Each structure stands twice: as structure tokens, then as C-alpha cells.
Amino acid sequence: MSRFHIGLIINPLAGLGGPAGLKGSDGVAEQALALGSEPKAALRTRTALDCLAELKDRVEFVTFPGSMGADLLGDMGFAHRVIGAIAQQTTAADTRNAVELLQDAGVALILFAGGDGTARDICAAVREGQPVLGIPAGVKIQSGVYAISPRAAGELTARLITGGLVRLASGEVRDIDESALREGRVTARWYGELSVPEEGGYVQQVKQGGVESEELVLGDLADWLQDSWEDDVRYVFGPGSTLHGLARNLGLETTLLGVDVIENGQLLASDVTEAQLYALVADHPARLLVTAIGGQGHIIGRGNQQISPRVLRAIGLEHLRVVATKRKLGTLQGRPLLVDSGDIALDDAFPDAVRVWAGYKEELLYPLSR
Structure with missing residues (x-):
């Protein structure tokens, strides 16, 4: 480690x-x-x-x-x-x-x-x-x-x-x-x-017994994102049920296992290839939302290879946000999030801790490893 x-x-x-x-x-x-x-x-x-x-x-x-x-x-x-x-x-x-x-x-x-x-x-x-x-x-x-x-x-x-x-x-x-x-x-x-x-703790959106409600949290996250959309900025949604559920709360039908691009609150491109994605973000302001694989922790390099090293560099690591509920982070049992882009120099450029959107205007700081 x-x-x-x-x-x-x-x-x-x-x-x-x-x-x-x-x-x-x-x-x-x-x-x-x-x-x-x-x-x-x-x-x-x-x-x-x-x-x-x-x-x-x-x-x-x-x-x-x-x-x-x-x-x-x-x-x-x-x-x-x-x-x-x-x-x-x-x-x-x-x-x-x-x-x-x-x-x-x-x-x-x-x-x-x-x-x-x-x-x-x-x-x-x-x-x-x-x-x-x-x-x-x-x-x-x-x-x-x-x-x-x-x-x-x-x-x-x-x-x-x-x-x-x-x-x-x-x-x-x-x-x-x-x-x-x-x-x-x-x-x-x-x-x-x-x-x-x-x-950080289980302080909001809980059911009886202190179990976090994924559905309610995704609704909260959708409200936060909707409140903070940047005009004419392209939002890249990575694959996975967390981001798919977030998009559905925004009234958008994204692909569950694909990568989609949203601009000005509308679906701009669906299930894009790496080449298509790079063309969309290479010379245009963009933000990247990814989630973690539950229990494993990878945010880059597993199931989202469309988000390639050149795409990451075009968007900028400072514009990457991880979206994950506290329940999902809990499945890691304290292990760090992981990146494996295939580019060692790029992996080394990731910070030791990344921002995780976990609720309405609630950001967590969570460790990351290569």
C-alpha cells in the first residue's frame, strides 16, 4: 500500500x-x-x-x-x-x-x-x-x-x-x-x-435501525447536482447502479453499464465509446462522476475503460468526483479506493484522498491507493 x-x-x-x-x-x-x-x-x-x-x-x-x-x-x-x-x-x-x-x-x-x-x-x-x-x-x-x-x-x-x-x-x-x-x-x-x-457519520437520511436509505440519498444527491449544474459544462456519468439511479432521479435515462454525457440538464450522448468520449471532452469544459465498485473499491480501470488516461487528462483530475453512499463505502471496511488506469504516471498523479459525494451538500474525504 x-x-x-x-x-x-x-x-x-x-x-x-x-x-x-x-x-x-x-x-x-x-x-x-x-x-x-x-x-x-x-x-x-x-x-x-x-x-x-x-x-x-x-x-x-x-x-x-x-x-x-x-x-x-x-x-x-x-x-x-x-x-x-x-x-x-x-x-x-x-x-x-x-x-x-x-x-x-x-x-x-x-x-x-x-x-x-x-x-x-x-x-x-x-x-x-x-x-x-x-x-x-x-x-x-x-x-x-x-x-x-x-x-x-x-x-x-x-x-x-x-x-x-x-x-x-x-x-x-x-x-x-x-x-x-x-x-x-x-x-x-x-x-x-x-x-x-x-x-463523518450516519447523520441524515436514515431509516429505523440506522440503516442508510440508498433511494433517499440518491434523491438528495440529484437535488444537489441539479442545484449546482454549470451551464455549458459536460458531465460524464460513469457506469454503475449508483450513477444510473442518480440520473433517474434527475429524469434522465442513462445506461446502467455504459458511459453517458449530460449537458445543460439534457442527455447529450449515451453509451459512448472511448473515442466518442474523448471527442466530447477534449476541447470542452467537463466534469467526471464515477462510483466505486462495492466491496472492491475501484473507481477507475474496472468496467469503465471508456474513461481512458487521455480522457482523464482532458477532463482534469481536479474535476473528478466519486459518488458513493456511506453504505457502499462501508463495504470497503476501511480499505482505500483504487485506481488502475493503465498509465502509471497518471495513477501516481491522483491525490492520496478524494472527495466523495455522499449526500445533499455532504462531501467526505476518503483515502485512495494505486
């Missing part, structure tokens, strides 16, 4: 201002150190990573030199790759640069330790849809992008690595004006939102 790649950013200055009574750490780190404050961010991160100790053979971190991550990971014995460079005392620019480089490296999740100032820096550089999760280590934690504790951050990350259901939610980034706070005024500001994992 390939390793799960996680980005790690530690703001070593986070939380320094708290013990010194400075109401925060922004711009006062040197003063806090002079007053005897000791860095705690690495210790808080260690608590989170302790939860991954038994998964060391399944995870590889991508991080930054020294106190931004490499020192701690080396000390704890985690496999890691060091990228970038930092100054002797880290800055907000270092954090923003780290986010850019980690995204370029294709990590499935960015773990970061800090406070609201760190969250602001993350928000300023993160791309839409990149999952992130904060390890609380700052003085102020107003933002809804942090786990409730370092241990909770570690447990949630472990759940993702082992194939537990992890939902993606939107978390607000907020920060208090520290200079105003030191003058006795509380002024908070909204800076944006980040995509944050949280524990």
Missing part, C-alpha cells in the same frame, strides 16, 4: 504571548521570549502526532526545515520529506510559502499548528478545496478550522488514513485585532473560509 502524504506546518512562535500576558503573539514574539515564555507549538503537535504512532508505515509527511516540522518529525521517527527554506526566526511569509509548496507537492491534507494569525496566513495562500486542519497552539482560537484539541486533530487524521468516514466542512477564519485587544477593545474580523475535515 502506498503511503498517505500529509503536509505539516508548525508555527514555532504560536502561543508565546499567552503566558506573558500579551493577549497574543503577533509581532511580540521576541518580547514574549524575553519575558520567559517557552515555545509550546511543537509540544502540542507532538501530542497530535502521537495518535499516528501505529500508522508510521502508512504515512509520509512533507514539511519544512527545523522548527517548522522537520525537527519534530525526525525526533518522532516519522518518514518525511523536507522542502523549502526558512529564516532563523519564522515569519508569516514562511507560512504562506509553505502552503503554496505543499499544495504543489499534492498532499492530501495540510496539518498546521498555530493560532488565528496562522490560520489567516493559511487562508491567504490556500487554494479552493484543499483540506486543512489546525492543531490548536495559539493564544486566540476564534477560527472554526481547528480541532477541539491536539489529540482530536491526531485522531481525526488517523481516521482519514485508515479509511474512516471523514466529512468535509467549511470553517471560518476569524481573528481579533491584538493591538486593539491590548487597549481593552475586542474587534474581530472575518478573513475567509477553509475546507476542514470533521468526523
Whole structure:
């Protein structure tokens, strides 16, 4: 099994201002150190990573030199790759640069330790849809992008690595004006939102006994898709009963075992060949919906060879979404989703975790292997 790649950013200055009574750490780190404050961010991160100790053979971190991550990971014995460079005392620019480089490296999740100032820096550089999760280590934690504790951050990350259901939610980034706070005024500001994992469960559309209703979920998914159709974009529906049922809820009669193309809410082409599909998406905006083979987990390369490597490249992996109910994911018993396109370089380009549409405006983040 390939390793799960996680980005790690530690703001070593986070939380320094708290013990010194400075109401925060922004711009006062040197003063806090002079007053005897000791860095705690690495210790808080260690608590989170302790939860991954038994998964060391399944995870590889991508991080930054020294106190931004490499020192701690080396000390704890985690496999890691060091990228970038930092100054002797880290800055907000270092954090923003780290986010850019980690995204370029294709990590499935960015773990970061800090406070609201760190969250602001993350928000300023993160791309839409990149999952992130904060390890609380700052003085102020107003933002809804942090786990409730370092241990909770570690447990949630472990759940993702082992194939537990992890939902993606939107978390607000907020920060208090520290200079105003030191003058006795509380002024908070909204800076944006980040995509944050949280524990997924059987929380909606259930029958008695907690058994998920496939029919109701497909109806919900159809409503969501209908609400979010993009004009003049071609939606490729892969084979399988899940997508066939989704289409029927949209009033469309697709083929059960074929690949169909929908545009502007209408069936554009039915049961297409690979050549026909490539001609339809090569020079036209497109989205790809596939499902997983229940109990096995393949999303590419089994029963949908019409979705070839050149088709995948034309559509773009960022435009792929897996559609699967929680019941279907449960049949995998924690095993990852699988791809086998026949093109090793393309398979390696897939992320370590993919977005799964599982209900109305409900996305899960689920691990993927090659």
C-alpha cells in the first residue's frame, strides 16, 4: 500500500504571548521570549502526532526545515520529506510559502499548528478545496478550522488514513485585532473560509435501525447536482447502479453499464465509446462522476475503460468526483479506493484522498491507493 502524504506546518512562535500576558503573539514574539515564555507549538503537535504512532508505515509527511516540522518529525521517527527554506526566526511569509509548496507537492491534507494569525496566513495562500486542519497552539482560537484539541486533530487524521468516514466542512477564519485587544477593545474580523475535515457519520437520511436509505440519498444527491449544474459544462456519468439511479432521479435515462454525457440538464450522448468520449471532452469544459465498485473499491480501470488516461487528462483530475453512499463505502471496511488506469504516471498523479459525494451538500474525504 502506498503511503498517505500529509503536509505539516508548525508555527514555532504560536502561543508565546499567552503566558506573558500579551493577549497574543503577533509581532511580540521576541518580547514574549524575553519575558520567559517557552515555545509550546511543537509540544502540542507532538501530542497530535502521537495518535499516528501505529500508522508510521502508512504515512509520509512533507514539511519544512527545523522548527517548522522537520525537527519534530525526525525526533518522532516519522518518514518525511523536507522542502523549502526558512529564516532563523519564522515569519508569516514562511507560512504562506509553505502552503503554496505543499499544495504543489499534492498532499492530501495540510496539518498546521498555530493560532488565528496562522490560520489567516493559511487562508491567504490556500487554494479552493484543499483540506486543512489546525492543531490548536495559539493564544486566540476564534477560527472554526481547528480541532477541539491536539489529540482530536491526531485522531481525526488517523481516521482519514485508515479509511474512516471523514466529512468535509467549511470553517471560518476569524481573528481579533491584538493591538486593539491590548487597549481593552475586542474587534474581530472575518478573513475567509477553509475546507476542514470533521468526523463523518450516519447523520441524515436514515431509516429505523440506522440503516442508510440508498433511494433517499440518491434523491438528495440529484437535488444537489441539479442545484449546482454549470451551464455549458459536460458531465460524464460513469457506469454503475449508483450513477444510473442518480440520473433517474434527475429524469434522465442513462445506461446502467455504459458511459453517458449530460449537458445543460439534457442527455447529450449515451453509451459512448472511448473515442466518442474523448471527442466530447477534449476541447470542452467537463466534469467526471464515477462510483466505486462495492466491496472492491475501484473507481477507475474496472468496467469503465471508456474513461481512458487521455480522457482523464482532458477532463482534469481536479474535476473528478466519486459518488458513493456511506453504505457502499462501508463495504470497503476501511480499505482505500483504487485506481488502475493503465498509465502509471497518471495513477501516481491522483491525490492520496478524494472527495466523495455522499449526500445533499455532504462531501467526505476518503483515502485512495494505486
